Amino acid sequence: MVIAPPFFGNVELGAVPAEEPEQLIGRVVEATLYDITGDFSHQYLKMFFQISEIEGKTAHTMFKGHEYSRDYLRSLVRRRTTKVDGLFNLTTKDGYKLRIAVSALTLSRIKTSQEKLIRDIMEKITTEKASTLNLDSFVQEMVLGKIASDVYNQAKKVAPLRHVGIRKSKLIAQPAQVPVQEAKAA
Numbered sequence: 001m002v003i004a005p006p007f008f009g010n011v012e013l014g015a016v017p018a019e020e021p022e023q024l025i026g027r028v029v030e031a032t033l034y035d036i037t038g039d040f041s042h043q044y045l046k047m048f049f050q051i052s053e054i055e056g057k058t059a060h061t062m063f064k065g066h067e068y069s070r071d072y073l074r075s076l077v078r079r080r081t082t083k084v085d086g087l088f089n090l091t092t093k094d095g096y097k098l099r100i101a102v103s104a105l106t107l108s109r110i111k112t113s114q115e116k117l118i119r120d121i122m123e124k125i126t127t128e129k130a131s132t133l134n135l136d137s138f139v140q141e142m143v144l145g146k147i148a149s150d151v152y153n154q155a156k157k158v159a160p161l162r163h164v165g166i167r168k169s170k171l172i173a174q175p176a177q178v179p180v181q182e183a184k185a186a
Helices: 033-038 070-076 114-131 135-143 146-153 181-183
Strands: 012-014 028-032 045-055 056-066 083-091 096-108 161-173
Touching: 012 028, 028 033, 033 045, 056 070, 056 135, 070 096, 070 114, 070 161, 083 114, 096 114, 096 146, 114 135, 114 146, 135 146, 135 161
Parallel strands: none
Antiparallel strands: 028 045, 045 056, 056 161, 083 096, 096 161
């Protein structure tokens, strides 16, 4: 039985077959946010969890990334509008490195200078949030749309927007674990 990380309420994600439990470590499990929250409006968000440890018949996971489903992303894009994309590498307060892709869709075409301003706002808000939050709370705010709404509220002053969202994220690196002897010596 595979369960989600504690900050998603240890929800069961399903069962995964394997000959030996050790074979499961490192395997990535996919689920929608709807499977976790039960809110149908979260159906479009695919979540990826990597199995990190096995405890009896239970597999514990860690957040690996998320992305919009293809059909949802295609439904957002329209003619005669501008899609502003920002790709940023962030480091959370507890040392996890993430790569996130933020998208903003406007109501009409906008100038390149406005696109640049919106991209700068995206970068400022996401790096600020990442530096003050640990991985658990950053992922929650990112997936549930809190960060996207902050970006929307700032960027709508530049140009009228239709949608802002973090369409994709990926965990790149974890902080190096400090050996127990060194931690006691320090």
